[in-house]
Amino acid sequence: MNTQRPTGRSAAQWRTLDPRTLAVHCSWMGAPLGSLTLTALATGGRPGTGARVTLAGIGVAFTLVTLAQIIRWRRTRYRVTADSFELCTGLLTRRLRTVPLHRIRNVDLTANPVHRIFGLTVLRAATTGSSDDRHELTLEALTRPDAERLRSELLAHAASTDADDPVLATADPRWLRYAPLTFWVFGGVFAAAGSSYRALDAAGIEPWRIGFVRRSFEEFGNSALWITIPLALLAVGVLGSAGAIVLYAENWWKYRLEWADADTLRVRRGLLTTRSVSIERSQLRGVTLREPLLLRAGGGATVRAVAGGLGDRDENRKRSVVLPPAPRAQALRTCAGILHSPESPLEQAEFTPHPRVALRRRLVRAVVWAILPTAVTLTVLGVLLTPVLLYCALAFVVLAAPVAYGLARDAHRSLGHTVCGRHLVIRSGTFSRDTVALRRDAVIGWTFTRTPFSRRAGVLTATAAVAAGEQGYRIPDMAADEAVGFVNTVSPGLLDEFLDDESPDRPARQSANPPRRW
């Protein structure tokens, strides 16, 4: 682990962040200044009192923040010694953090557009057991070559032999066709419209006053609705799809997934904001194949790595994505490449289906949580106010029932679990069908959950605890009779001392005291 390094503990020089960082910090001024400029334009260069007060406030804030940033910049320094990374920070309180190099699990380089203008990049190093901020070190910001060098120094303890076929996947422009299947197309357009309205409003511009907007709305109201409404929907759909494609391109431009060396998996991507995430193999606990409903209908899937040290849950969701929406076959190949097995356990797996009662439970859930509340509300309002709502309630039930049934059927069909060699494979979900392959030796605990309802149905939910990704991976509604046996197969020996000695007896005896035994 301790490779020979030219610098000893005492010889290592303290290094500082790049001074251009200060310029980047000033970029927050962009939004308020832009909005002020818009106000100035809209008012013809005679800003009101409100704008003047804002301007003064911005000036004061700017001075204070810049001062703080200068102090912070001057006080932040770091060095890499023979066996650890030391970071000295602090605006008011000084802090020296020393992290042994062998605890550093992965190092990300991220640069947003402003950073890139100045040729800078932000380095984040996560350490073992990272599920909160204390375990993460952030250096903002270094020049790109400095950051690359520091990353290789931090990860130098890992062996650096080349893998057979290091590149697992690269960007393919044809994958752009999956973009509209992922983005929340209609909602995205409305969200964008809402925020631009807010921005205009803050700048003192009222869009309703602009003649062009008003005219088009008047015409919209007057002409035949049966043609304008579909047209408007179509326009929103096209806009949303275009937005989705742009987002996809921004996130996944020059995407490349590769084994940087035998022990480091690396993802690089991004057009304006470039990201580079490195995951050490010892932290890799498995993969997730995600197939959201629409994407699945289009034959696509995405892949996430189940890896430790990728930050808290939100950070993990952002950083663990290793394959953008792409054809399913490609996704399976990528999974196999990440798991380093010739054939993907996701593909080979023959899933044990879950009992039929699980379907009933899903149907009940759909009725109780999705159909009943709306139907009851509409009915009550209909009785109280107007009979039209009664028809609405009826129409809703008639339309929603088949959809709910279809989704429940699909959710039940998705359920499955199996053991495939070194991996535990779990599949569940309908809105997003997730197939997870976890290394069996990475499962560090099991939880069995049930309610009085599930007990009567004879099912329970088993959760595998993993120090990575979502932390717990659920096998929902598996047959209660089979659950303990299955867990025993996945993690042999773990349950032995807690098993019921009488269990190999006749089934008749099991019903003698059901509440106590699972």
Added chain:
Amino acid sequence: MPADHQHHPLRLRQPRHKPDPRARRWWTVQALVLPSGPMLLVAASLFVLSLLFFPGALPWLGPLLAVLTVGALGYLLVMPRWRYRVHAWELGEHAVYAASGWFWQKRRITPLSRVQTVDTVRGPIQQAFGLATVTVTTASSAGSVKIAGLSAADAETLARRISDAAQLVPGDAA
């Protein structure tokens, strides 16, 4: 494998040890502090207010308040007993095994080789009853075990035994 287990399904037994009987009172006080007490208070004050000032509101407010009261009382009476029946714990040779919950019941098994820290926590209400909770954490938040409602002495012994055992078992806690 599956065929075999269909004939003789493996089953988990109840963990050997129950929490301290005083835990029932602790859970009752807890229920009184958080949902039940405030709910009853709201119901009572709304009832008095409407009786004094808006008697016309009683016909529709009455049933709502009744539901609130029954819910609060039901939770207060049922939850602690139910919870006491479910809760149990056991320190095995290689793992900690704990049952918890009341409506959503869970049984969790965490190998000692994966234990990172063992904490004993005593909240203000717990202190009044001489109780404590032992929390065993692992690198995965889904693997952490909480054993609640132990007598303070038991908790201390258990925490020590777990940390001793965790050090004895070789393994990588990460």
